[in-house]
Amino acid sequence: MTVAGLPIADPERAFVEHLPTIDRVIAIIVRRNAVSAADADEFASWVRARIVDSGYAIFQKFAGRSSISTYLSVVLNNLFLDYRNSTWGRWRPSAAATRLGPIGVRLEELLLRDGATLREAIEVLRSAGVPETDVEIGRMSRQLPLRPQASEVPLTVLDSMTEAVVSSPLADSESNDADKLALRIAIEALTPEEQVIMRMRFWDDMSVADIARVLRLEQKPFYRRIESIEVKLRAMLIERGLDRERAHELLTSEAAW
């Protein structure tokens, strides 16, 4: 029996004990990512093999600082990203696709990476049990950025390209835009927690209650706190010459995050 707050003494036994949780997390992951039934089975087998082959490393590493089910949620999601990269090639989703959630990421992969038509992509998503209507998927596809179809790029090259993008916050074509620079400076002046809160609020359009729930913050005082962060951020932007509307426009745009 795994006891919350304690490391695991017998990782193999823990694996057997938590197999039902592992299967449930896998089921959630494959559904959220619109993985077909065949791929889902393959992923489930791959996960189990990976855990066993590593000598149950995920259980050995577990120190009991969180619940085992949350830990498995994180680890298995990471494994899914690894599996996706190893099986379907590394593909960095656009920020717009990420914002649409796993279905948006999968749709982008199908349309832009695999070169599928919208009709074909809808059929793939439908066969994977995605509940969105054709119209909704069509609407999502229009929010994805137009990009040239992907070609195979060596991982080392891709990593160096990514590093270059990450190291420069203004690496896009409008890097000299003074507004965006002001915005970046203002955001970076916030604490890390405030930055995450603002991103959840503006970029992911999450409700205040949901943000409080995810970050484990007490809800009532959080309303006042989020208001004060918004006021602070807007004041910094206005100080740099941006009006309220422009500030809001930028905060909800890809450039901010």
Add this chain to the structure above:
Amino acid sequence: MSDHELNAESLAALLDGTASAAEREAVLRTIAASQSAYAQFIEASAIRRELRVDDDDADAADVRGPDDLAARRRRFLRFLGPLAILAAALVVAVVSRQSRVANVSVLQIAQTTRVAGAEGSGSLQRTLGANWNDAAWSVTRGSTATRENAPLAFRAGVRFAQLEIAENAADTAAVRVVVKELEPLLASVSGSGPIAERLEIMATSFAKRTAKQREAFARQVRALFSATDWFDLGVWVGAAQVAARNEQLPFFDANNAPLSRLSALLTRTVSPSVEWKRATQPLGVLTQSARPVDVSALPGVLERLASVMRSAGE
């Protein structure tokens, strides 16, 4: 095992609220600085939330564990088995169909109401028309949300029935529409946070739930209101409106569960308030009429239901 920016356990501890201040600060710093770490955090929190919702449903549905039930069953059979089986056989022979239908709750009526030919996203609208879930109450005449608030409980009941019917049809578009109507009704009732969370999950990542999960969830929603009679009335009216629009005559047959349940509901309140009497008055005809409802009577039934919605929902 995998090469990710965030330490898995640190992220899990942040999501569980068990991270130390320093660990929390470090994780948040990484999440703030990296797009992929942020995506990892958001997705892990969504998975965790779905996992917990499943757990809560299972807990609510299985208050007694299977082992406990099995032990009780064994004891029962050993000592009282033969007698009980004989008694049960007699009861089955004697008990009328009426008592069988009386055991069906109003919530179960909504959960078993299906629209013929409706299956898949947008199917309810295609089958019943764009106004399939129209409510007759005035949207501008809401009142303060409290547990005791009868109009609020009634409205929530109507929307809840529509939600169950939308789920029966696997109509994700309808689920989203109804959740949008139901969420604000529940929002200001204290203790509705976890329910709202589940509704949001239903709307964003629809997956058919088991009967146990549905029953447990329905009980939790109903328990938010002190005015449970009004909530039940809303559920019945919501289901009846859809049944009438779909010309389901058995729904309005006095020998079947829905109408029997309505009779029981209307007589349940020992000292009905003036508001209750006024609101339910149009339904009396349905339970008292000797003649079964035919298709030509359905527009009249719909008008009566609308009248109840106006009285009870405002």
